[in-house]
Amino acid sequence: MAITEVVDRPIEPMGNINPDVAPLTEKENTFNPRHHSSEQTTDNKSANVSDTEVTNEKPGKGPAFVGEMEEVEMDEEPHVDPFVPFDDLPEERHWLVTFRAMLTGCICGALVNSSNLYLGLKTGWTFGASLFGSIVGFSVLKSLAKALPENFPILGGSFGPRENNIVQTAATASGGLASVFISGIPALYQLNLLKTPQEDFWRLVSLTIVGGYFGFFFATPLRKFFIIYVARELRLIFPTPSATAMTIRSMHAAATGEMIAKLKMKALSISFSAAFLLRVVSQYAPGILWDWHIFTWFFIWGNYNNGAIVVENWNWLIEFTPAFIGCGVLVGMNTAFSFFGGSVIAWAIIGPTLVHYGAAFGEQVDPEDPKWNRYISYAGMTGDAASKVAPSPRFWMLWPGVLLMIVVSFTELALQYKVFVYVSKAVFRGSCNAMNNLMKTMKRESPWLEKNGKQQASDMVQDSAADHELIKWWMWFPALLLCIICCCVVLGVEFEMPVGMSLLSVFLAFFFSFLAVQCAGVTDITPLTAASKASQIVLGGATKGEHWKVPHAQRLNLLGGSLASIGANQASDLVGDFRVGFLLRTSPQQQFLAQGIGTIVSVFMAPALFMLFAKAYPCIVDLDETLQANCPFSAPSVSAWRAVTVAITDPEFPVPTSSGIFSIIFSIFGAIMVIIRHYAYTGKWAKYRVYHPNMMCIGLAFVLPQTVYGTAMVMGAVPAYFWAKRAPKHFDIYGYAVAAGLIAGEGIGGVINAIFQIAGIAGPSPYGTNIACPYNSC
Numbered sequence: 001m002a003i004t005e006v007v008d009r010p011i012e013p014m015g016n017i018n019p020d021v022a023p024l025t026e027k028e029n030t031f032n033p034r035h036h037s038s039e040q041t042t043d044n045k046s047a048n049v050s051d052t053e054v055t056n057e058k059p060g061k062g063p064a065f066v067g068e069m070e071e072v073e074m075d076e077e078p079h080v081d082p083f084v085p086f087d088d089l090p091e092e093r094h095w096l097v098t099f100r101a102m103l104t105g106c107i108c109g110a111l112v113n114s115s116n117l118y119l120g121l122k123t124g125w126t127f128g129a130s131l132f133g134s135i136v137g138f139s140v141l142k143s144l145a146k147a148l149p150e151n152f153p154i155l156g157g158s159f160g161p162r163e164n165n166i167v168q169t170a171a172t173a174s175g176g177l178a179s180v181f182i183s184g185i186p187a188l189y190q191l192n193l194l195k196t197p198q199e200d201f202w203r204l205v206s207l208t209i210v211g212g213y214f215g216f217f218f219a220t221p222l223r224k225f226f227i228i229y230v231a232r233e234l235r236l237i238f239p240t241p242s243a244t245a246m247t248i249r250s251m252h253a254a255a256t257g258e259m260i261a262k263l264k265m266k267a268l269s270i271s272f273s274a275a276f277l278l279r280v281v282s283q284y285a286p287g288i289l290w291d292w293h294i295f296t297w298f299f300i301w302g303n304y305n306n307g308a309i310v311v312e313n314w315n316w317l318i319e320f321t322p323a324f325i326g327c328g329v330l331v332g333m334n335t336a337f338s339f340f341g342g343s344v345i346a347w348a349i350i351g352p353t354l355v356h357y358g359a360a361f362g363e364q365v366d367p368e369d370p371k372w373n374r375y376i377s378y379a380g381m382t383g384d385a386a387s388k389v390a391p392s393p394r395f396w397m398l399w400p401g402v403l404l405m406i407v408v409s410f411t412e413l414a415l416q417y418k419v420f421v422y423v424s425k426a427v428f429r430g431s432c433n434a435m436n437n438l439m440k441t442m443k444r445e446s447p448w449l450e451k452n453g454k455q456q457a458s459d460m461v462q463d464s465a466a467d468h469e470l471i472k473w474w475m476w477f478p479a480l481l482l483c484i485i486c487c488c489v490v491l492g493v494e495f496e497m498p499v500g501m502s503l504l505s506v507f508l509a510f511f512f513s514f515l516a517v518q519c520a521g522v523t524d525i526t527p528l529t530a531a532s533k534a535s536q537i538v539l540g541g542a543t544k545g546e547h548w549k550v551p552h553a554q555r556l557n558l559l560g561g562s563l564a565s566i567g568a569n570q571a572s573d574l575v576g577d578f579r580v581g582f583l584l585r586t587s588p589q590q591q592f593l594a595q596g597i598g599t600i601v602s603v604f605m606a607p608a609l610f611m612l613f614a615k616a617y618p619c620i621v622d623l624d625e626t627l628q629a630n631c632p633f634s635a636p637s638v639s640a641w642r643a644v645t646v647a648i649t650d651p652e653f654p655v656p657t658s659s660g661i662f663s664i665i666f667s668i669f670g671a672i673m674v675i676i677r678h679y680a681y682t683g684k685w686a687k688y689r690v691y692h693p694n695m696m697c698i699g700l701a702f703v704l705p706q707t708v709y710g711t712a713m714v715m716g717a718v719p720a721y722f723w724a725k726r727a728p729k730h731f732d733i734y735g736y737a738v739a740a741g742l743i744a745g746e747g748i749g750g751v752i753n754a755i756f757q758i759a760g761i762a763g764p765s766p767y768g769t770n771i772a773c774p775y776n777s778c
Contacts (some may be wrong), residue, residue: 082242083232085464085585086249090162096590097597099154101163104140105170105594106601108133110121112175115747117325117609118754120182121620123709124637125699127747130244130576132740133171138251139265142258155386161252162586166594168244169577173216173598174605177208179528179569181610183637184562189614189621190642193555197607197614197621203494204607210487212603214506215513215570216478216595220471222517222571223578223588230426230460234419236521241576245583260733267737275322275745280752282320284763287772290316294775304371312774313362313376314347319708326742328716329735338694338718340710342701346401351378351393356752359658360393361385365629365775367671372775379705381639384627391656394705400663401702402640407667408695410531413515416522422773423518429453469587476592488564497556504542505560508535509567516568517575521604526567526572533644535564540648553649558641569730609751616754630777636703670695 069657112129120126138159145159188194197204226236251257266720282289296309328336355378362376363385378393385392419699432686433453439446463470487506491497497505512531520526539560543553574595581591614621620629620638646654673695681689701710716739724731756762770776 023551050719051652082237083461085254085583088253089161089249089584090252092162093157096163096166096586097593098157098163098166100141100144101137102170102594102597104137105133105167106174106598108136108167108171109174109176109598109601110605111744111748112171113605114609114751115323115744116175116178117181117613118747118750119743120178120637121186121613121635122632123324123634123704124640125327126178126182127743128240128573129171129175129239130168130573130580131247131736132744133175133265134164134168134244134248135251135261135268135737135740137167137171138248138261141167142261151710160217161248161584162581164248164252165245165581165584165586166590168248168580169591169594170598172573172577173267173595174601176570176573176599177212177566177602177606178609179637180208180211180562180566181606182635183641184532184558184565185610186614186621186635186638187641187645188555188558190623190638191551191554191558191645193551193558197611200401201607201611204610206490206494207559207562208566208603208607210483210490211509211566212570212599214480214483214487214509214563215567216574216599217476217483218510218513218567219517219571219574219578219595221473221475222514223471223582224463224574225426225430225576226517226521227464227582228580229430229455230423231461231521233426234422234518234522234707236518236574238521238579242577242583245580247579248584263733264737267734268741271322271326271738271741272748273741275326275742276749276752278320278322278744279690279749280756282754283756284768285771286764286768286778287770290320291773291778292320293772293774293778294318297772299774309374309774313378314351315379315705315707316348317708319706319712321708321712321746322742323710323746324712324737325716327718328713328718328768329640329739329742331713331717333721334690334692334715335694336710336713338697339701340714341693341706343699343707345698346702347393347396347707348706350397354396359391359656360396361390362392365685369775375775377629380625381628382623387654388656391659396656396659397702398639398643399659400666401699402643403663403667404670404699404702405529405696406533406638406644407671408674408699409527409533411671412525413527413530415674415733416519419518419522429455464582464585465588469589471588471592475589491559491563495559496552496553497559501539501542501556501560503537504539505563506536508560509564512564513567513571516572520572521579526569528568531568532561532565532641536561536644536648540645543649550649550651554645557649558647561641561645612751612758613754616757634704634706636700639703670699707751743756 018668031216048450100112109129110133112127116126141159142165144155145157148160150156152392189197194200194203230236251261252331278289287293293312294476295308295311299306299312302308314722339777351360355362360378360627362378363380365375365377373569380392380601381395384390429452431453432449433455435451436446436453439449484506488499488502491502491505492499512527512535516526516531527529539557540553543556546553548556577591578588580586581588617631617633618624619627620635673693677689677692681692699705720731720735720739724735753762764770764778770778
């Protein structure tokens with residue numbers, strides 16, 4: 001599964017991190033022959049890619065930063081050349097887009113989509129479906145192929161790696177589009193710019209259709225450019241898709257691969273079931289089974305008359321959240337401790353200091369209760385608590401957290417400047433080549449175009465697909481034009497966006513989709529934070545020039561940013577699928593069909609799930625103080641999007657002065673830290689890079705008022721570290737599976753809880769108990 005970064009970034013179970021809250025942990029190159037043989041490619045820690053580097057180390061040297069384009073000896077052995085498809089795969093049937101493959105893939109994607117809505121609204125992190133779909137698909141369909149006769153209708157027949165790729169492709173396509181429903185769309189409702197999710201359901205569906213299929217059709221020509229044309233020249237490895245391809249290959253390679261896959265599936269099933277049951281059952285006694293308010297217990301045992309309540313006021317407790325314990329297993333010590341450290345800085349140091357000096361204020365939960373009149377909330381986001389007058393600590397720290405994440409994301413992007421230069425040259429060369437070929441058809445010649453359009457033979461990548469398997473221009477280009485027209489129509493008719501603004505939004509979506517695929521290929525990180533926030537800033541400047549009313553300007557700002565986010569996310573995911581297919585020699589046309597069918601599922605699934613959660617928990621879309629008091633969803637991505645929109649469009653700058661000054665200083669510090677991580681750790685200092693704090697995670701901790709997620713990640717990361725150190729082979733087999741099961745289990749359990757909430761059978765009210773909770777409320 002993948003974290004999406006605010007926070008618009010995903011974690012990929014299997015150790016490959018990909019949040020919109022970017023963990024930015026480093027990954028070794030999947031294909032590095034010094035670290036991995038072909039039999040070791042299922043290693044859960046096989047790739048640790050930072051937002052700015054691919055660590056291919058040479059003896060006596062530090063890591064080779066992608067931005068520096070250092071030569072990497074990746075072709076030492078033919079079977080580990082990342083730009084040559086695998087040649088040891090078994091033969092398969094010609095037609096791979098089978099009913100069983102599409103059904104299994106879409107179910108896997110739907111599970112991930114459901115899980116992502118729940119977890120994303122909790123913390124802004126989402127999880128990709130690629131590796132999850134690969135392993136679950138193998139376990140299900142391999143067993144089915146053995147149990148049924150070869151000629152059994154629909155479900156029978158042998159099952160090979162390319163059909164497994166189709167399962168994974170369908171899972172990725174159907175598991176997408178959740179990120180916009182944990183960020184921009186809820187922000188529209190919180191600012192009262194739309195009606196209700198129930199009334200707006202078909203408007204939301206129309207937006208996801210045009211956005212999702214825009215990303216789908218735009219991703220199609222990018223296959224040839226990024227995977228064939230410039231892949232070797234720019235070392236575009238696509239770490240997570242490459243790991244997925246090698247995982248599929250290893251599972252189908254021999255009997256041992258099948259046995260290991262069964263062990264993984266068994267571990268995944270057990271951890272999924274345990275997490276699912278805990279999430280559903282714990283709602284009836286949250287103070288015992290889910291949240292341990294240890295300082296509340298001390299306060300009660302002290303006859304409601306000691307200082308332990310002060311610690312409780314700042315939300316320091318332990319939560320047994322399987323999903324984020326699983327995240328800790330995947331992301332490792334650096335990300336987990338960076339997140340936890342950010343919580344300590346924000347909610348144990350800066351927050352209490354602000355209150356002490358009168359720069360921020362809390363609110364008594366019940367001033368009239370003699371036992372609990374010292375119980376104070378510091379997380380207010382309505383009324384004076386969300387203003388310069390009497391800001392809450394949460395509102396005060398929202399701004400430095402958001403600005404830090406934006407600046408860090410843009411700094412990471414800027415440090416890839418050499419890659420952007422190389423890509424620009426490649427685009428120019430490709431344009432010259434295309435124009436030269438066109439002139440040749442007209443029996444004309446241009447020596448200048450011939451010279452500038454020529455690519456070095458050493459940089460060429462041989463496409464594994466036959467000509468009849470390639471996606472022709474007429475299959476995608478007319479549909480892409482139709483999508484652009486539909487974008488303008490939908491945004492104009494449904495959301496009152498002028499055609500000019502719609503076209504600007506589409507252009508930004510084009511640009512950032514291209515940028516997102518490039519960054520994902522190099523670093524395994526989709527820069528959705530940079531893409532969406534840059535789009536918001538550009539659109540904010542455009543709307544100010546039109547002098548529209550603030551609500552209208554805010555609506556256009558959020559919709560434009562959402563379209564850029566949808567396009568960039570969908571395009572990078574689907575190009576990653578093409579990379580898997582390239583390595584496995586899967587027909588691009590058949591992948592194209594699977595992506596199109598899977599996207600149909602996601603464009604209806606994501607809005608429907610959002611409507612479900614919004615109905616069960618109105619606090620997601622309504623900032624009413626009463627609803628927010630006991631809201632189980634912090635939705636940090638929503639807060640970040642809303643904050644940027646308000647800051648850009650509000651005539652009165654809403655940021656407290658002290659918060660604004662600190663935000664600037666803090667973000668400059670964050671940018672410097674990123675630059676230090678990029679350039680300083682070379683030679684003898686390279687070994688200290690793993691201790692460098694992850695500034696994106698620290699910024700997220702400022703936006704998220706709950707400290708439990710950082711604590712839970714540490715609870716997962718520390719045991720996983722010692723597990724991997726003491727029994728690496730055991731961890732390779734079970735580590736990902738256990739983590740993925742914990743993540744998916746809690747997510748699906750959260751969906752069931754939402755259904756129970758609507759049905760009126762949820763806990764702890766009307767059924768269950770709040771015993772061991774502060775103020776008798778969890």
